[in-house]
Amino acid sequence: MLSERNLKKLDEMKKYYQTSQSLVLPALWMVQEEHGHISEDAMKYVAKLLGVPFGHILGVVTFYTMLHRKPIGRHHVEVCTNVSCMLRGADKIVEHLEKRLGIKMGETSRDRKWTLSEVECMGSCGTAPMFAVGEEYYENLTPEKIDKLIADLERK
Amino acid sequence: MEKYLLPDIRDLHRIDVYEAHGGYKAFRKALQMKTEDVTEEVKKSGLKGRGGACFPTGLKWTFMPKQSDKPKYLCVNGDESEPGTFKDRQIFEFNPHLMIEGTLIAAYAMGGSISYIYVRGEYGKWIKMIEKALHDAYAKGYIGQNILGSGFSTEIIVHRGAGAYICGEESALMNSIEGDRGYPRVKPPFPAQNGLWGRATTINNVETISNVPLIIDRGWEWYSKIGAPKYPGPILVGVSGHVNKPGVYELPTGVPLLEIIHKYAGGVPGNKAIKAVFPGGSSTMVLRGDQLEGVCMDAESLKAAGSSVGTAGLIVMDEDTDLIKVIARIAKFYYHESCGQCTPCREGTGWLWKILNRFENGEGRWEDIDLLLDVANNVEGNTICALGDAAAWPVQSMVRRFRDEFERRAKIPRPKVLEAVAV
Numbered sequence: 162m163l164s165e166r167n168l169k170k171l172d173e174m175k176k177y178y179q180t181s182q183s184l185v186l187p188a189l190w191m192v193q194e195e196h197g198h199i200s201e202d203a204m205k206y207v208a209k210l211l212g213v214p215f216g217h218i219l220g221v222v223t224f225y226t227m228l229h230r231k232p233i234g235r236h237h238v239e240v241c242t243n244v245s246c247m248l249r250g251a252d253k254i255v256e257h258l259e260k261r262l263g264i265k266m267g268e269t270s271r272d273r274k275w276t277l278s279e280v281e282c283m284g285s286c287g288t289a290p291m292f293a294v295g296e297e298y299y300e301n302l303t304p305e306k307i308d309k310l311i312a313d314l315e316r317k
Numbered sequence: 318m319e320k321y322l323l324p325d326i327r328d329l330h331r332i333d334v335y336e337a338h339g340g341y342k343a344f345r346k347a348l349q350m351k352t353e354d355v356t357e358e359v360k361k362s363g364l365k366g367r368g369g370a371c372f373p374t375g376l377k378w379t380f381m382p383k384q385s386d387k388p389k390y391l392c393v394n395g396d397e398s399e400p401g402t403f404k405d406r407q408i409f410e411f412n413p414h415l416m417i418e419g420t421l422i423a424a425y426a427m428g429g430s431i432s433y434i435y436v437r438g439e440y441g442k443w444i445k446m447i448e449k450a451l452h453d454a455y456a457k458g459y460i461g462q463n464i465l466g467s468g469f470s471t472e473i474i475v476h477r478g479a480g481a482y483i484c485g486e487e488s489a490l491m492n493s494i495e496g497d498r499g500y501p502r503v504k505p506p507f508p509a510q511n512g513l514w515g516r517a518t519t520i521n522n523v524e525t526i527s528n529v530p531l532i533i534d535r536g537w538e539w540y541s542k543i544g545a546p547k548y549p550g551p552i553l554v555g556v557s558g559h560v561n562k563p564g565v566y567e568l569p570t571g572v573p574l575l576e577i578i579h580k581y582a583g584g585v586p587g588n589k590a591i592k593a594v595f596p597g598g599s600s601t602m603v604l605r606g607d608q609l610e611g612v613c614m615d616a617e618s619l620k621a622a623g624s625s626v627g628t629a630g631l632i633v634m635d636e637d638t639d640l641i642k643v644i645a646r647i648a649k650f651y652y653h654e655s656c657g658q659c660t661p662c663r664e665g666t667g668w669l670w671k672i673l674n675r676f677e678n679g680e681g682r683w684e685d686i687d688l689l690l691d692v693a694n695n696v697e698g699n700t701i702c703a704l705g706d707a708a709a710w711p712v713q714s715m716v717r718r719f720r721d722e723f724e725r726r727a728k729i730p731r732p733k734v735l736e737a738v739a740v
């Protein structure tokens with residue numbers, strides 16, 4: 162389930178941690194990076210790999226909002242609606258995105274290209290409003306900028 | 318003033334550039350000092366934590382056991398999730414070696430064998446930058462075994478979070494590193510006695526740790542003279558909301574809030590009046606625009622004004638701001654981020670959000686105004702960690718300082734007398 166490269170990396174990380182349980186989060190990140198989400202089979206795999214009960218893994222996966230148990234769209238658009246972004250027009254950004262993508266907050270498009278989520282403060286309050294797609298941050302957004310970004314991402 | 322944390326030097330994130338500007342000099346100097354003297358220097362400098370709780374850094378270090386047959390640890394807190402806070406990210410991007418150098422000095426002073434830089438999961442891009450910087454510092458022999466021939470050995474690794482504000486709370490952070498859910502622990506015992514895997518651990522914020530090389534390099538006396546005497550040093554002030562030039566500004570502590578807003582952040586768009594500000598992130602008590610005269614970005618001054626310095630994330634709201642909408646959104650945040658371990662926090666944050674939501678929708682009742690205070694007061698101080706307080710403070714202060722807004726928005730119940738007439 163995990164690539165040789167990542168298994169080797171996990172092995173190298175062992176020396177930094179007192180227990181193999183500490184590798185749960187790094188291992189789950191690797192699974193998600195390789196497979197896009199963390200299935201039940203993947204959780205069983207990680208449980209076995211690290212010698213940690215399955216129930217523990219499930220507890221961890223459900224605790225952290227960035228870990229997904231279900232596949233999501235190819236482009237995951239995460240819009241911050243917290244206070245600093247709200248003050249600079251996050252509502253309008255949300256509205257525009259919903260209209261442009263044809264989906265509502267929390268939905269994935271039928272072609273699985275887009276998932277739209279509302280998120281808490283992303284640490285971009287000084288460049289608000291913003292959204293992230295994957296690890297990329299898009300800041301100081303305007304409707305025009307969004308249209309261009311969507312067109313660019315559509316092609317990817 | 319001269320900038321120390323984020324100086325205007327091109328490519329400072331590169332180790333060769335950092336070294337060319339005196340980088341790792343402080344660490345070399347520290348390695349020549351006795352470990353207690355390093356801690357003493359930090360203690361005398363007056364540096365206080367920039368992570369929100371404002372605790373004296375040197376004093377915290379002295380809580381670590383001197384002799385121990387077990388390894389000791391350091392956690393550098395880069396979870397940075399408090400709404401209105403975006404400063405640590407600047408250090409990761411523009412001056413990561415300063416943070417690494419500070420971490421090394423702290424590890425040396427406390428005898429730390431491994432340091433964990435805990436970074437919020439959303440900062441994947443910045444994690445790669447930190448990892449690159451760590452890689453280069455390892456290659457130059459600043460981290461690892463027998464560093465620079467001193468006999469001192471220590472390791473540094475980045476640990477990535479996965480989306481949970483609560484993991485910024487120090488004990489939740491340790492549980493997260495241990496591969497558990499980010500549940501805060503009951504204190505005492507404190508981390509210096511019983512931290513990661515039950516061993517002595519110290520947790521410091523990214524910006525706090527990045528101040529350490531300055532203190533060692535130039536001495537505590539020099540440092541203690543920067544800014545406000547009881548809360549000295551350079552500070553990264555993040556200004557957001559209704560200002561013309563939002564962003565992170567490095568200033569000495571003690572600059573008046575109005576000067577920060579008007580001189581540095583370019584004033585309020587359309588020259589509108591300031592209705593309110595959160596001086597240090599969304600969990601600090603809100604201040605009215607008309608009470609800002611003379612209030613400074615300094616722990617003492619903000620305390621006197623009825624708030625706190627928090628993370629120095631200054632959120633500005635102009636005269637047209639719907640404060641009910643603002644506070645309802647903030648309440649929703651704390652409700653969403655409560656880990657659910659303690660009943661007052663789990664239930665109380667939900668109640669606060671629901672009641673504020675009623676006001677937002679024009680359904681608020683007159684008696685709800687006092688109910689908000691009642692619920693908030695029952696959360697405050699009755700929980701395992703300070704998230705409960707963080708949820709209560711903005712609501713309490715908003716109701717107390719802007720009661721008129723709530724009264725105006727309340728759906729006033731029909732007076733009893735009229736009801737009698739109707740019958």
Ligand SMILES: Cc1cc2nc3c(=O)[nH]c(=O)nc-3n(C[C@H](O)[C@H](O)[C@H](O)COP(=O)(O)O)c2cc1C
Nearest residue numbers: 366367368394396397398485486487521522525703
């Ligand atoms: C709910 C909650 C969230 C917190 N989040 C952070 C954070 O993101 N970063 C941080 O440095 N400190 C955070 N803190 C404060 C830490 O518990 C701790 O006091 C701090 O990291 C200590 O570092 P300092 O002394 O250098 O400030 C948080 C506290 C609470 C209660």
Ligand code: SF4
Nearest residue numbers: 656658659662700702
């Ligand atoms: S105060 Fe809230 S966040 Fe903190 S431990 Fe209790 S329930 Fe969890």
Ligand code: FES
Nearest residue numbers: 241246283285286
């Ligand atoms: S409030 Fe949106 S990034 Fe901070």
